[in-house]
Amino acid sequence: MIILTGGAGFIGSNIAADLNEAGRTDIVIADALGIDAKWRNIAKRRFSDIVFPDEIEPFLAGRSGVTAVIHMGANSSTTATDADEIVRSNFRLSTRLWDWCTRTRTPLVYASSAATYGDGSAGFVDDDSEEALGRLRPMNLYGWSKHAFDRWALERARRGAAPPQWVGLKFFNVYGPNETHKGDMQSLVAKNTQPIAEGKSIRMFKSHKEGFADGEQSRDFVYVKDCTAVILWLLTNPTVCGLFNLGTGKARSFKDLMLAVGGALGQPVAFDYVDMPVEIRAQYQYFTQAEMTKLRRAGYQAPFHSLENGVRDYVQRYLTTTDRYR
Numbered sequence: 001m002i003i004l005t006g007g008a009g010f011i012g013s014n015i016a017a018d019l020n021e022a023g024r025t026d027i028v029i030a031d032a033l034g035i036d037a038k039w040r041n042i043a044k045r046r047f048s049d050i051v052f053p054d055e056i057e058p059f060l061a062g063r064s065g066v067t068a069v070i071h072m073g074a075n076s077s078t079t080a081t082d083a084d085e086i087v088r089s090n091f092r093l094s095t096r097l098w099d100w101c102t103r104t105r106t107p108l109v110y111a112s113s114a115a116t117y118g119d120g121s122a123g124f125v126d127d128d129s130e131e132a133l134g135r136l137r138p139m140n141l142y143g144w145s146k147h148a149f150d151r152w153a154l155e156r157a158r159r160g161a162a163p164p165q166w167v168g169l170k171f172f173n174v175y176g177p178n179e180t181h182k183g184d185m186q187s188l189v190a191k192n193t194q195p196i197a198e199g200k201s202i203r204m205f206k207s208h209k210e211g212f213a214d215g216e217q218s219r220d221f222v223y224v225k226d227c228t229a230v231i232l233w234l235l236t237n238p239t240v241c242g243l244f245n246l247g248t249g250k251a252r253s254f255k256d257l258m259l260a261v262g263g264a265l266g267q268p269v270a271f272d273y274v275d276m277p278v279e280i281r282a283q284y285q286y287f288t289q290a291e292m293t294k295l296r297r298a299g300y301q302a303p304f305h306s307l308e309n310g311v312r313d314y315v316q317r318y319l320t321t322t323d324r325y326r
Helices: 010-021 037-042 053-060 083-104 130-134 141-158 180-185 188-197 224-235 254-265 293-298 307-319
Strands: 002-005 027-030 049-051 068-071 108-113 166-171 173-175 202-205 221-223 242-246 271-274
Touching (some): 002 010, 010 224, 037 180, 049 053, 053 083, 068 083, 083 141, 108 141, 108 224, 141 166, 173 188, 173 224, 173 307, 188 202, 188 254, 202 254, 221 224, 221 307, 224 307
Parallel strands (some): 002 027, 002 068, 027 049, 068 108, 108 166, 166 242, 173 221, 202 271
């Protein structure tokens, strides 16, 4: 049995798809579906049970036969302001799952975030030393919550109070199928495929930082199918532990991203640059790029999609079809 928290969410539902394709149906999804169309993310999936997030601990109590916990569940809003709710969902639950996995000797793979790197002034190297982690300054509440748990987990691991395998994945900018339920937090690919197809201009932020032209703000955009491939690889390599970046290792601009959508559609792209809202300028990241050496040294050698190939797969196989769900 595999416990998959956040299993109806974006990355979680894609993990469930990969597990099904690998022949695994013994999946317990822990998630809240709500009243919107989030359920469609798992409508094609096979699983053994669904439990709500507040039921996960009673469900696990005294249970045996769990082969891994994949903990993707979190409040991932980078604009969240309710610190108490973020601590409950992103920190406290994670510590309790860690303790359960430690007691039961169950492997744990959990979602961290590139938001832990803050403005990038300390670099984007997945160094899990206390000295390196102490230099990071997340710029928002979400990033801080992930960073706080990373440091908590490393401290426990150094004391020997850790699951037999534990991995924290610092996801960079992930895009791909099953993100419709995220609303305004969807990737720009999901938001702008239809407008580009209709020939509309795409609104993008002007740059307010010297050295960056309008539209040249850059991110490490990684296709969700590459992320899930890494997670399945980890499940078959139980000696791999630690914090790892999960990106492509190559930053590309938002302009490149939109041009890739246009290329997938066979449409030109027009841009309309607007001022960035004042309230987000101070915490806006102009550049992120994952250092991927550590994961490669751990043994993961599969290639990642290029930006153009990943966007093409997403646009042509999902976003422009009658059924955009994986």
